[in-house]
Amino acid sequence: MSRFCFSSALVAGCLLALSHFNAFAQSDVISKQPLAANSVMVVDLKTNKVLHAENADEVSPIASVSKLMAAMVVLDAKLPLKEKIAVDVSQSPIMRNVHSRIRIGSKVTRENMLIMTLIASENRAATSLAHHYPGGFKAFVKAMNAKAKALSMNSTHFDEPSGLSENNVSSASDLIKLLKASQSYPELKRLSSMPKRHVIFSKPRYKLDFHNTNKLVFKDSWDIALTKTGYTSKAGQCLVMLAEMNKREVAFVVLDAFGKYTHLADANRFKRYLETGKVSKVPKEAQKYKQQKQTQ
Structure with a gap:
C-alpha cells in the first residue's frame, strides 16, 4: 500500500487539467531515456508536465x-463491499471456456472480488462484479463507457469488463485521464496496490492465495499508490501506475510492450533515469518489435 497520498486540492487541480491533455498528446515528448513500449505517457502530477510521450494518442x-x-x-455504485456475491459469468459470451481457479457459483465478498480483479487480474471475478451490478452485465458495460465519456476519454471503448475482448481499446493519453481520476478513489488505490491476498470462498468452502501481477509492488525501492497490468497477444504487455519516482508523484502508462517483463523494465528504466540521470539500454528484441509496430 502506498506511503503517500494526494491532497484534495491536487486532485481538483488535476481533474481540471484533464481538458488540456489532448494538446500535450499531439506530439511526442521524448526524454533521453528510451523505452521499449510502443505507446507511452508519463506525467508529473504536481506540475502536470509530460515527462515522456510516444504514440500517446494511438488507439490499441x-x-x-x-x-x-x-x-x-463498482465503487461509484457504492455497493456493499462486505456483501457476499456468487461467481457468475453466464451473461458474458467471451468467458466461455476461460480457465479460472475460482469456481462458478461459489461466493465471496464483493471486496475480495475487487481485490482478485485488481491484483490478480482474475477474469471471472471481474465478470462476476458486472453480473451483480444494478441492471446486470449490459448495464455495467454501459456504465463503463459512460464513465469513460465523462472523463473525456474519447478514444476509449469497452465491450466487457475483463479485457479479453480486442474491442476494449484506449490510448496512453486517455489512460492518464483515468489515472488522474483514480486519485479520488482511496479504496481503488488500497486494493490495487496490495502485494497479495488470502481469500476464503463459501458454497463450497475453499481457500486460494492471489498475488499482484505487478511485481514492483514487492520491491522496497518502489512506492506505488495504484497499479494495473494487462496482457493479450494483441495488446502486448501493458502497465498503468500512480507511483513515486525521485520524489515526484507520477502517472505512468506503457502499452503494447514486447516480452514478459518489458513493461516492468520500462518502469524501472524510467525511475532510474529520473533518480540518477543515467540512460539504460533497451534490449534489441524489444527495439525491433517497436520499430515493426511503428511501420505497420
Whole structure:
C-alpha cells in the first residue's frame, strides 16, 4: 500500500487539467531515456508536465487494464463491499471456456472480488462484479463507457469488463485521464496496490492465495499508490501506475510492450533515469518489435 497520498486540492487541480491533455498528446515528448513500449505517457502530477510521450494518442487494445475502469464503476455504485456475491459469468459470451481457479457459483465478498480483479487480474471475478451490478452485465458495460465519456476519454471503448475482448481499446493519453481520476478513489488505490491476498470462498468452502501481477509492488525501492497490468497477444504487455519516482508523484502508462517483463523494465528504466540521470539500454528484441509496430 502506498506511503503517500494526494491532497484534495491536487486532485481538483488535476481533474481540471484533464481538458488540456489532448494538446500535450499531439506530439511526442521524448526524454533521453528510451523505452521499449510502443505507446507511452508519463506525467508529473504536481506540475502536470509530460515527462515522456510516444504514440500517446494511438488507439490499441488494453487487455486487463480494463479492469481498473470496472473497479471504478463498482465503487461509484457504492455497493456493499462486505456483501457476499456468487461467481457468475453466464451473461458474458467471451468467458466461455476461460480457465479460472475460482469456481462458478461459489461466493465471496464483493471486496475480495475487487481485490482478485485488481491484483490478480482474475477474469471471472471481474465478470462476476458486472453480473451483480444494478441492471446486470449490459448495464455495467454501459456504465463503463459512460464513465469513460465523462472523463473525456474519447478514444476509449469497452465491450466487457475483463479485457479479453480486442474491442476494449484506449490510448496512453486517455489512460492518464483515468489515472488522474483514480486519485479520488482511496479504496481503488488500497486494493490495487496490495502485494497479495488470502481469500476464503463459501458454497463450497475453499481457500486460494492471489498475488499482484505487478511485481514492483514487492520491491522496497518502489512506492506505488495504484497499479494495473494487462496482457493479450494483441495488446502486448501493458502497465498503468500512480507511483513515486525521485520524489515526484507520477502517472505512468506503457502499452503494447514486447516480452514478459518489458513493461516492468520500462518502469524501472524510467525511475532510474529520473533518480540518477543515467540512460539504460533497451534490449534489441524489444527495439525491433517497436520499430515493426511503428511501420505497420
